[in-house]
Amino acid sequence: xxxxxxxxxxxxxxxxxxxxxxxxxxxxxxxxxxxxxxxxxxxxxxxxxxxxxxxxxxxxxxxxxxxxxxxxxxxxxxxxxxxxxxxxxxxxxxxxx
Numbered sequence: 001x002x003x004x005x006x007x008x009x010x011x012x013x014x015x016x017x018x019x020x021x022x023x024x025x026x027x028x029x030x031x032x033x034x035x036x037x038x039x040x041x042x043x044x045x046x047x048x049x050x051x052x053x054x055x056x057x058x059x060x061x062x063x064x065x066x067x068x069x070x071x072x073x074x075x076x077x078x079x080x081x082x083x084x085x086x087x088x089x090x091x092x093x094x095x096x097x
Contacts, residue, residue: 001073005072006067007040007064007068012060012061013061016059017056017057018054019054020053021054024096025095026095027053027091027092031045036086040068041062041063042060043079044058045086047091055091
């Protein structure tokens with residue numbers, strides 16, 4: 001990269017949703033909670049088990065607007081790649097014995 005870069009519009013995104021497990025299935029594992037915080041923003045992702053075989057997923061992303069030198073571009077790309085990696089995390093469910 002030869003030029004500095006800019007995040008023109010910062011934003012905050014909050015998502016929360018519930019996953020209902022099908023009857024006869026149980027949760028095997030949940031991914032660990034994730035918090036990534038740096039000068040570009042904050043990413044939070046957590047899973048919790050509620051009663052009646054429901055899983056609550058909460059995801060927050062705060063992206064800070066600003067001007068950054070070209071040397072920080074690889075750190076920004078690493079931040080965005082880490083977010084994408086965690087967004088693709090999977091739950092493992094098994095049929096009850």
